[in-house]
Amino acid sequence: MLIFATHENLSALDEQRRRLTGQNAALADRKMVVIEVIGNRVTVYGQDHDIDPAALKMRYGIDESQTFAVLLVGKDTGVKLRRAQPVAMDEVFGLIDSMPMRRREMRERSE
Secondary structure (H helix, E strand, O other), rough: OOEOOOOOOOOHHHHHHHHOOHHHHHHHHOOOOOOOOOOOEEEOOOOOEOOOOHHHHOOOOOOOOOOEEEEEOOOOOOOOEEOOOOOHHHHHHHHHOOHHHHHHHHHHHHH
């Protein structure tokens, strides 16, 4: 999951972080990584990272006029969900759980 915000004090960013609170087990179960691109700073799971923020913005079509965006990027690197406002984690998890690769993983676990 990629979260883009122009600056740290953005209410949409605060809301998305609130929605992620307490979701560590669900994120881990789905092998999800949360990457935040806030201005020119990139964090992965809250730790600073040396990923180039401009490259991420260019790759995923985020221009300077966008103040906030959430993208769900699949293992195939394709964008599965793109929102300009905070997204409910139930929606994200439901989308992931409906994907063929995830359904196969869940089936293999239950066997």
